[in-house]
Amino acid sequence: MIADLRSIPSSVELRAPQAAPLLSVDRLKAYYKVKLFGIDREVRAVDDVSLKINRNEIYGLAGESSSGKSSLIKTIAGAIRPPLRVVEGSVRFSFKDGERDIYKLSPQELSAIRWSHLSYIMQGSMSVLNPVRRIKHAFADFALPHVAAKGADFTHLVEGHLKRLHLDPAVLQAYPHELSGGMRQRVTIALATICSPEFIIADEPTTALDVIVQKGVLAMIREIQQEFGSSVLFVTHDMAVHANLTDRLGIMYAGRLVEEGRTRDVFKRPLHPYTAHLISSLPRIGDEAPKKALEGSPPSLADPPPGCRFHPRCPLAIDICRREAPPMVELLPGHRTACHVAQADPARVRPVA
Amino acid sequence: MKPNLLDVEHVNKIFTRGGFVSRRVTHAVNDVSFSLAADKPEVFTIIGESGSGKTTLAGMILNSLTPTGGQIRFRGRDLREIRSRRDRLEFMSHVQAIFQNPFDAFNPLKRVDRYLFSAAKRFMECRTPAAAAERVDESLHKVGLSLAEVQGRYPHEMSGGQLQRVAIARALVSNPSLIVADEPVSMIDASLRMTVINLFKKLRDEFGVSIIYITHDLATAYYISDRLIIMQKGRVVEGGDARTVLAAPQHPYSIKLRQAVLSVDDAWRDDSFTGGMPATAT
Numbered sequence: 318m319i320a321d322l323r324s325i326p327s328s329v330e331l332r333a334p335q336a337a338p339l340l341s342v343d344r345l346k347a348y349y350k351v352k353l354f355g356i357d358r359e360v361r362a363v364d365d366v367s368l369k370i371n372r373n374e375i376y377g378l379a380g381e382s383s384s385g386k387s388s389l390i391k392t393i394a395g396a397i398r399p400p401l402r403v404v405e406g407s408v409r410f411s412f413k414d415g416e417r418d419i420y421k422l423s424p425q426e427l428s429a430i431r432w433s434h435l436s437y438i439m440q441g442s443m444s445v446l447n448p449v450r451r452i453k454h455a456f457a458d459f460a461l462p463h464v465a466a467k468g469a470d471f472t473h474l475v476e477g478h479l480k481r482l483h484l485d486p487a488v489l490q491a492y493p494h495e496l497s498g499g500m501r502q503r504v505t506i507a508l509a510t511i512c513s514p515e516f517i518i519a520d521e522p523t524t525a526l527d528v529i530v531q532k533g534v535l536a537m538i539r540e541i542q543q544e545f546g547s548s549v550l551f552v553t554h555d556m557a558v559h560a561n562l563t564d565r566l567g568i569m570y571a572g573r574l575v576e577e578g579r580t581r582d583v584f585k586r587p588l589h590p591y592t593a594h595l596i597s598s599l600p601r602i603g604d605e606a607p608k609k610a611l612e613g614s615p616p617s618l619a620d621p622p623p624g625c626r627f628h629p630r631c632p633l634a635i636d637i638c639r640r641e642a643p644p645m646v647e648l649l650p651g652h653r654t655a656c657h658v659a660q661a662d663p664a665r666v667r668p669v670a
Numbered sequence: 671m672k673p674n675l676l677d678v679e680h681v682n683k684i685f686t687r688g689g690f691v692s693r694r695v696t697h698a699v700n701d702v703s704f705s706l707a708a709d710k711p712e713v714f715t716i717i718g719e720s721g722s723g724k725t726t727l728a729g730m731i732l733n734s735l736t737p738t739g740g741q742i743r744f745r746g747r748d749l750r751e752i753r754s755r756r757d758r759l760e761f762m763s764h765v766q767a768i769f770q771n772p773f774d775a776f777n778p779l780k781r782v783d784r785y786l787f788s789a790a791k792r793f794m795e796c797r798t799p800a801a802a803a804e805r806v807d808e809s810l811h812k813v814g815l816s817l818a819e820v821q822g823r824y825p826h827e828m829s830g831g832q833l834q835r836v837a838i839a840r841a842l843v844s845n846p847s848l849i850v851a852d853e854p855v856s857m858i859d860a861s862l863r864m865t866v867i868n869l870f871k872k873l874r875d876e877f878g879v880s881i882i883y884i885t886h887d888l889a890t891a892y893y894i895s896d897r898l899i900i901m902q903k904g905r906v907v908e909g910g911d912a913r914t915v916l917a918a919p920q921h922p923y924s925i926k927l928r929q930a931v932l933s934v935d936d937a938w939r940d941d942s943f944t945g946g947m948p949a950t951a952t
Binding site: 381382498527528529531532535554555556557558560561584591594595596598599600601602603604605607608609610611614615 | 832860
């Protein structure tokens with residue numbers, strides 16, 4: 318069984334260029350529609366987001382709380398419930414065995430692609446694992462319907478998978494509370510990757526962990542991605558994690574994608590004032606220069622400011638920013654930004670000292 | 671000679687769980703000593719992972735937990751002697767706390783200004799609403815807010831950064847000389863984090879408040895602290911001047927901690943992501 322798993326093509330073969338991106342999100346709008354005391358309210362959590370994720374890459378998504386990043390990934394995973402609704406746009410995956418539009422699938426078809434093609438690593442490992450059942454039951458609950466193996470074969474498969482991820486198969490007999498936070502998170506990662514899914518969504522998998530443990534867990538995600546050739550959508554607000562892990566990076570602000578590019582380009586040459594601020598305000602060991610804080614607070618998504626949503630806090634805001642929402646424009650190869658100022662003159666966006 | 675602001679001397683805290691048959695002992699804080707000078711306000715940082723005993727230590731400094739062994743003195747007075755209601759109020763007006771998650775610290779059904787007003791009434795003996803309002807407005811101004819912005823608002827109407835600043839303003843109402851801040855920025859968004867961090871600097875430099883900053887984030891610790899201690903399993907493994915310790919840690923655990931910090935600057939070095947794992951084919 319272990320040999321079978323080893324025969325999965327290595328990432329070297331999968332690196333061959335493929336025409337279609339694995340995930341295409343096209344002009345996606347997902348709003349929370351709430352009726353409160355007879356008044357309709359709309360919270361525009363995801364507003365006109367387009368992005369593509371290629372095969373075999375780690376795509377990072379950064380943004381603060383209530384920037385809509387959780388709503389976006391839920392929408393991508395097809396895991397939304399009212400009041401969150403898709404208003405416009407589409408989410409299409411092109412898996413190896415065919416294309417799928419998430420919002421045109423029946424519930425049965427959707428549940429068939431879950432776990433085997435599309436899986437999810439969640440933040441709180443304690444709320445994923447049932448505290449009163451052993452870890453092996455969690456594997457059975459999640460993965461058994463999606464793999465061909467049963468009984469002893471299934472146990473072999475799970476043990477082989479754990480060994481591949483350098484985990485001791487003895488954890489299967491443990492209860493969640495007996496494992497440390499880092500170990501639990503590794504188990505949930507093993508759980509999410511048991512069917513070698515093509516697309517993995519990781520929602521702040523290391524935020525609750527200590528620094529020493531965090532590095533090991535990130536190395537594990539990187540290794541899995543390279544071994545399986547999967548694509549990972551990695552969500553965190555920690556910019557240092559993005560710098561070290563992701564291949565491409567998208568920055569969300571108030572429900573919109575404001576910048577996207579290769580991670581290195583975004584860090585070296587941010588083209589949106591919000592990103593520029595985020596990067597320059599990161600405290601670093603060895604750097605004693607005072608850091609400037611950004612004034613103001615993120616806007617409410619129920620009543621966002623007109624025009625560019627960042628303009629009330631933006632040091633570069635000009636007149637047009639208050640009136641018109643900037644479109645996403647590719648200014649440098651593979652590097653898009655939604656900023657009027659940068660589109661007029663990219664040199665004006667600079668990291669604030 | 672003027673006594674120190676705070677003396678922590680060989681402090682121990684042992685928790686016992688279970689009963690007669692299965693007794694389990696957790697040595698949460700093991701022989702920790704440090705002191706803060708009265709005339710030199712500073713940011714003193716306690717670094718440690720979860721389970722290192724840093725929050726237990728904070729609880730003892732705030733006099734909400736009693737040490738099993740050792741002594742903590744505030745301005746020369748043993749905290750154990752502070753028992754009467756009057757003494758406790760007096761102590762609380764000098765030593766204030768700020769917690770990790772401002773959304774947990776405030777009751778969602780209560781307007782945030784009520785916390786500020788009750789602090790003003792209790793600690794500053796403001797008898798009239800006008801006197802209390804003046805007091806509250808003054809401390810809100812120290813954190814870059816004003817009573818007009820805050821009055822009548824509920825916690826959910828404010829951002830995490832704003833709410834944490836209100837929590838700091840509440841702590842400042844009584845003009846404390848020491849603030850114990852337990853992970854005050856770990857729940858706050860990146861773009862708002864620096865406002866809170868810079869505020870601590872301002873409190874130290876302009877208002878002479880000493881701050882005990884408890885964190886696991888080495889980068890912000892480097893940015894604001896004057897001195898620090900690193901704790902592992904209840905013990906202090908290394909301590910001293912913050913910049914010296916973080917630039918060149920000596921103890922194996924501190925070195926490990928320092929190396930685990932992900933840095934943006936090292937991100938594009940080739941060896942940055944092996945993390946002790948076997949190299950994989952690329």
